Amino acid sequence: MLTVDFDRLGVGPSTKVIDVGCGAGRHAFEAYRRGADVIAFDRDAAEVERVRTILTAMAEAGEAPASARAEAVVGDVLALPYADETFDCVIASEILEHIPDDNAAIAELIRVLKVGGMLAVTVPRWFPERVCWWLSDEYHSNEGGHVRIYRASELRSTLLRAGLTLTHTHHAHGLHSPFWWLKCAVGVSHSDHPAVFAYHKLLVWDLTTRPKITRVAEAVLNPLVGKSVAMYFVKPGLARVRAEAARGSA
Numbered sequence: 001m002l003t004v005d006f007d008r009l010g011v012g013p014s015t016k017v018i019d020v021g022c023g024a025g026r027h028a029f030e031a032y033r034r035g036a037d038v039i040a041f042d043r044d045a046a047e048v049e050r051v052r053t054i055l056t057a058m059a060e061a062g063e064a065p066a067s068a069r070a071e072a073v074v075g076d077v078l079a080l081p082y083a084d085e086t087f088d089c090v091i092a093s094e095i096l097e098h099i100p101d102d103n104a105a106i107a108e109l110i111r112v113l114k115v116g117g118m119l120a121v122t123v124p125r126w127f128p129e130r131v132c133w134w135l136s137d138e139y140h141s142n143e144g145g146h147v148r149i150y151r152a153s154e155l156r157s158t159l160l161r162a163g164l165t166l167t168h169t170h171h172a173h174g175l176h177s178p179f180w181w182l183k184c185a186v187g188v189s190h191s192d193h194p195a196v197f198a199y200h201k202l203l204v205w206d207l208t209t210r211p212k213i214t215r216v217a218e219a220v221l222n223p224l225v226g227k228s229v230a231m232y233f234v235k236p237g238l239a240r241v242r243a244e245a246a247r248g249s250a
Helices: 026-033 045-060 102-111 126-135 152-161 176-186 194-209 212-225 238-249
Strands: 016-020 037-042 070-074 087-093 113-124 165-172 228-234
Touching: 016 026, 026 037, 026 045, 026 070, 026 087, 037 045, 045 070, 087 102, 102 113, 102 152, 113 126, 113 152, 126 176, 152 165, 152 228, 165 212, 176 194, 176 212, 194 212
Parallel strands: 016 037, 016 087, 037 070, 087 113
Antiparallel strands: 113 228, 165 228
């Protein structure tokens, strides 16, 4: 289940990609399949180990080009262990809402991105997320949980002020918002609730078979109640950033 649109990122052979806050690794796996040199990066050592195991299995099964390289690394997004302008593509999907000092995290994401490279950022969308918070404290009030709800316009402005150029925005996972509302209503930990269990089966069926009916439904629902908002940015050259800053202060 991808939140990021890889066709917009232009990820392919020899592209250097870091998936920051990779979680279970879904975006790292897709980049690897496309032949990129990938780093799956997360602070959760157990999660990173699982991702490393899957990346190794993908290589052994020939699911990625032989020229591609993949690595899973444990670390902190506030101190990425890479030089400035290392990566052609930086992915930060559903992580900023977990980080108290999100401005410091954004600065690190931009620092390691090459000039001309692309940053993909996704966060929970304001309205679906607000409903979840209203229905359930358990949904967000836990260790490592969500510490804020973003308005897309505010996050976009933050990234633009940091010198990036917005190229595209879209919403994703329209079928997932009602699932989480239902889950929050009955209790986040009650995954065995009949309604939650049935809806989860529907989502798994959609993920594994991608039938036309759910693809059409999601296309209709995404602009209305898509669970996530995705934004894509390019890092311009320093000269352009300085010129734009000068125009803004004139």
